[in-house]
Amino acid sequence: MNKIICGVDVSKEWLDAHVEPSGAAGRFRNDAAGIADLASWCQGHGVELVVMEASGGCERLAFLLLWELSLPCALVNARSVRRFAEAMGCLEKTDRIDAAMIARYAQAKRAQPSPPPSAAQQRLKALVARLGQVTGDLTVQKQRKSAAADAETVASLDEVIALLVRQSRRLEGEIASLIDDDPLWACLDRAFRSLKGVASRSVARLMAELPEIGILSNKAIVKLAGLAPIANDSGKRSGRRPVRGGRAGPRSLLFLIARIVAKYDPHLAAFHQRLQTAGKEKMVIRIALARKLLVILNAKARDARIEFANAT
CATH class of the missing domain: 3.30.420.40 (ATPase, nucleotide binding domain)
Known part of the structure; x- marks a missing residue:
């Protein structure tokens, strides 16, 4: 019914x-x-x-x-x-x-209820979003300074840059405190940062924009992030399988940090090398690396959640 x-x-x-x-x-x-x-x-x-x-x-x-x-x-x-x-x-x-x-x-x-995020989750998401805005504004002001010619304009831009730097540091401190104050988040933070190349800001974004990590299966979390290949077959035709949909924020972050982690993690580096040797296109490699990294992070988050549950 x-x-x-x-x-x-x-x-x-x-x-x-x-x-x-x-x-x-x-x-x-x-x-x-x-x-x-x-x-x-x-x-x-x-x-x-x-x-x-x-x-x-x-x-x-x-x-x-x-x-x-x-x-x-x-x-x-x-x-x-x-x-x-x-x-x-x-x-x-x-x-x-x-x-x-x-x-x-x-x-x-047959839509199902979507439980609201906790107050802490809402605050983390808001702080991370604001930090992203400040970082973007800071980049724009620095670009304007590099193109400025007169001293008065440079002085004005320096004031704005100094303000944005102070705000950025304050937001980073509030985010770090919020994560440290939550035992589960602190446990997830340690698990994620055990991978060399994953920075604290990246961890905060993942926890803010992909809170389901460690709860869903690898297949489900990859689809949620928009990194799952979409079947495109019909009859005898086997078409290219693009990725689309999902959450753009976590996906763009995973694209960015996957190449960094691949420089230090031997398993991800070997995976990257196999794809290159097979002659895969650059975008295919980029997507595959991001998907592989997400699977690794999801496994670490799942283990961290189990460890936290057993300890409480």
């Missing part, structure tokens, strides 16, 4: 809701009061699961508050919902239509 599902289309100001199978629809403001009204409305319609798209952060408040109000929520991929709608012959797109399509997609997909 299908659950009673409420699909919610999220925008910056509004939450458009549609309940399946009853077809009830409503619109609520995307603020604390509006979300409370949405929760009461859903409970009045016997809703068992609220489903919304990941909408660049606009969904975050509703997602967290609905869980606090004892309404299980799930997040689904916006592109998948749009393709589902087109497959169902629905080419129109409005907020109300989108809410209905989200609810129907969730029913067809």
Whole structure:
């Protein structure tokens, strides 16, 4: 028997809701009061699961508050919902239509609740994201300084650079303290950094953006990071198997550090050499190295989690 599902289309100001199978629809403001009204409305319609798209952060408040109000929520991929709608012959797109399509997609997909991250996990993710922004701004300001010609401009850029350096150091300190204060995270940090070439900032990003590491199977974590080859065969044709989808942040990080780790780790270095000897393309080697590194890190995280569980 299908659950009673409420699909919610999220925008910056509004939450458009549609309940399946009853077809009830409503619109609520995307603020604390509006979300409370949405929760009461859903409970009045016997809703068992609220489903919304990941909408660049606009969904975050509703997602967290609905869980606090004892309404299980799930997040689904916006592109998948749009393709589902087109497959169902629905080419129109409005907020109300989108809410209905989200609810129907969730029913067809048998969507499951996505438990909210802990307060510590949310803070770690926010700190890591801000550190990335500061680092990016710092790189831009240094590039501007290298191109500056007059002393006044250089002095102005030096002030901005000094401010960004202070902020970067403060954020790095807060992230390190947050990880050290959590016994499990400290255990994972030691496990990851046992691989030479994996720096503390890389560990923080992995733990912030890929918290499932060490919990999922190797196959599942590789797919989650978008490093799994996608089959592309039909009849007698065996097509190239590209990688796509998944989480771009962890994937780009793994691309970066895999080549560094391969300089020090003999197993990864030998794997790299075998691929080169076989004449594989550079991008194929890059993807394979990142995937291999993720499998190694996932195994280390799994062992660390087991060790931590046995010690407590």
